[in-house]
Amino acid sequence: MRIKQTIIVGILAALLCAAAALSQDKGKASQEKVIVTLSNNKFEPKTVTIKAGSEVTWENKEGTHTVTADDSSWNSPTLSAGQTYSHKFDKPGKYPYYCVFHGGKGGHNMSGMVNVTR
Ligand SMILES: [Cu+2]
Numbered sequence: 001m002r003i004k005q006t007i008i009v010g011i012l013a014a015l016l017c018a019a020a021a022l023s024q025d026k027g028k029a030s031q032e033k034v035i036v037t038l039s040n041n042k043f044e045p046k047t048v049t050i051k052a053g054s055e056v057t058w059e060n061k062e063g064t065h066t067v068t069a070d071d072s073s074w075n076s077p078t079l080s081a082g083q084t085y086s087h088k089f090d091k092p093g094k095y096p097y098y099c100v101f102h103g104g105k106g107g108h109n110m111s112g113m114v115n116v117t118r
Contacts, residue, residue, distance in 0.1 A: 033057060036112065038065045038079065041102040043112035050089060052116050057086040070096040070105040089116040 037044050038060040048056060058067045060079040067076040067085050076085035089095065095114040096107060103110030 035059055037061050038067075038099070039063065041065075041099070041110040043067075043099075043110065046111075047113040047115065049115040049117060052090055052092050052118055053088070054116075055086050055088040056114055057084055059084045065099045065101060065110070067097055068100050070098065089114060092116045092118050 034048050034050050034054060034056045036048060036056060036058050038058055040063040043058070050056065058076065058079070060081055060083050062081050064081075065079050067079070067087070069075060074087050076087075079085060093116055095116065096105070096111065097114065098104055098108065098111035101110075105111075107113070
């Protein structure tokens with residue numbers, strides 16, 4: 001009986017370790033790289049939430065667009081289809097942005113939001 005119990009406890013402990021390792025990997029993956037796609041004429045997803053120190057990459061699928069911060073603190077060049085732009089967010093906060101051709105400040109038309117958490 002004792003041996004059986006020991007084996008069962010051992011198996012349960014191993015399963016718990018595996019589950020913990022898996023959930024850690026998931027957290028890391030979502031923290032490292034977030035992709036937002038640009039198409040005519042929207043950002044998808046419109047809002048992303050990331051941890052401070054993470055990088056967002058915008059991939060332009062079609063048309064001509066920009067990724068421009070509402071406060072102009074960061075700004076992509078004009079992106080043609082197939083081009084990408086990346087920006088790293090070190091400080092927690094809300095970072096609204098827009099496309100200068102199809103959107104405007106304050107969430108107008110082609111616009112998006114990056115929420116950066118600790
Ligand atoms: Cu645009």
